[in-house]
Amino acid sequence: MSQRETEGLQHLGSQGTQYPTDYAPEMLESFVNKHQENDYWVRFNCPEFTSLCPITGQPDFAEIRISYIPDVKMVESKSLKLYLFSFRNHGDFHEDCVNVIMKDLIRLMDPKYIEVTGLFTPRGGISIYPYANYGKPGTRYAELAAYRLQQHDL
Template sequence: MMDSNQPLHLGQPSRLPASPAEAVLDYVPNPRPGTTYLVRFAVPEFTSLCPVTGQPDFAHLVIDYVPGETIVESKSLKLFLGAFRNHAAFHEDCTVGIGERLFAEMGPSWLRIGGYWYPRGGIPIDVFWQSGAPPADLWLPDQGVPSYRGRG
């Protein structure tokens, strides 16, 4: 985790990291500490590689979180997620790993991730992870991604 006072990427030219492990996520102070609110990132063009065939996999990710002391800086998140483009992992590993890393580093009050994966071998796979029960007073809209229906 970077020092929240010194973002590495914000306002700087940045290259796509070679791997998710090498990606540095920046966190900045929460502008509304003590307020329960939801932050949502929708990532409709997430890609990774199948660890068996090496073929590309595609997903629509939705990341929801309630900030604690910090928020994730969006450019660093984009670079982190882009680093999966050449990363070979199963859908479950990518989805849960992203959620766990953000939760461990950022320390939000609550976080969930929905991974809506496009079919591989004719079977779409959806993967969901959350850090626990959401705060009782949180407005929590549906993630808005319908189950895969194919062409029809």
């Protein structure tokens, strides 16, 4: 990336990384998609996600999978890592974490399409795998979201 392309990115290349101690959506940063004329998938696998149970305070562990079709903006990966780290001391149910992550990324990027899955490890003998998705309203991506939600986990 050229200096112009990385202008405004605070976390990428920083040697003095400050890790947030609580939920920090302000950590998210974006850059311009250089291939806006193409539809393509970007996928992040985040196997070390942790958050806290809002009732017991016990840690929850998950792999968070984020897949999206970018439009004008894309999420910068180090900022995403720091953002996801910010859930470490944050109390939320599994379903809330997945939906909050998706909504924060929609606010940041306004992607054509996005889906977020949380593969949470079992607690009390039950594992929970919440899934949320979104497609831009009035576009074929909204139809894609409806289709993938309907076909999810079949």
